[in-house]
Amino acid sequence: MTGFPEVRVAYPAWVGDVVDWGRAYESPEDRMKLAIRLSRENVDRGTGGPFGAAVFERDGGRLVSVGMNLVVTHRNSTLHAEIVALMMAESRLGSYSLGAEGLPAHDVAASCDPCAMCLGALLWSGVSRVLCGAHREDAHILQFDEGPVFPESYRYLEKRGIEIQRGVLREEARAVLELYRDRDGVIYNG
């Protein structure tokens, strides 16, 4: 091989128009609204699957990063919304742990229950709370598989001090999944 591949992960251009970086996202619902907005824009703009996520400072709600599913556009099966949001937050903060000493506590809002990969990634990221929107069963109607996630998977994270709050604005989050289905969106890894 003459040159090595290099992987670059960048936001789609619409992020600049859609995301208000200056405001505080106070409540879990405020945070979830942004995650859902990102999932919807990603479908509307044709840049990926119907999933969004965002990382916040847990106290005060400063927005640190956003994420959206970039699997198809980046030709990269690992770029689920949560992975993108975590990578971008860590890049911005210059830390491989969002729970590192000297940093405030962080949480993540994800527009759908995280898949097995993302649940693992959330554990390694050092976040202190995960807010989930649509349920995994809602993703199943789209034939998106969530992978090997079991009730004890959630308990595993909780035992390590991560708070998990599911079903935040579930109906609004699910509506985007249905929108994607109605538009015959690509079901990668179905």
Added chain:
Amino acid sequence: MTGFPEVRVAYPAWVGDVVDWGRAYESPEDRMKLAIRLSRENVDRGTGGPFGAAVFERDGGRLVSVGMNLVVTHRNSTLHAEIVALMMAESRLGSYSLGAEGLPAHDVAASCDPCAMCLGALLWSGVSRVLCGAHREDAHILQFDEGPVFPESYRYLEKRGIEIQRGVLREEARAVLELYRDRDGVIYNG
């Protein structure tokens, strides 16, 4: 925020000296030897944790990509060896699935049982086989947590047609974990 972060993932320079891209890696043991070599070089060169991985064409053993743990150097908690190898393989092939129509079947050798995140990522990647070296218990002696992986997690992948072969050159693989411990390597996400 004035500019958005962009994440770049690149191999350490030593990959060029260590990896023979031209030869065929025929047997599971040949493939695992490369994964273990990558884990050992990563420790020796001080570029990350004691984990290596590589993606091959399953028939014939052409090497497609390699991976090594880049969490600390890249300040990115998602960059486990398997994730790096999968991203690089997909980037090289221009496909978000290594099992896409028109591509040959692929397998992955990982120097240690994949953590929860990587097991999920392997499912989404479209590989047809996973070869594992050291056992998760071997990683535990280092206090590396593997996350919510259960016996049914493996069965979940197997039901979806992924063959899993564990304990390939386990002793050699474990020796690198011990080397890392003896050098007081950083236990990130411990």
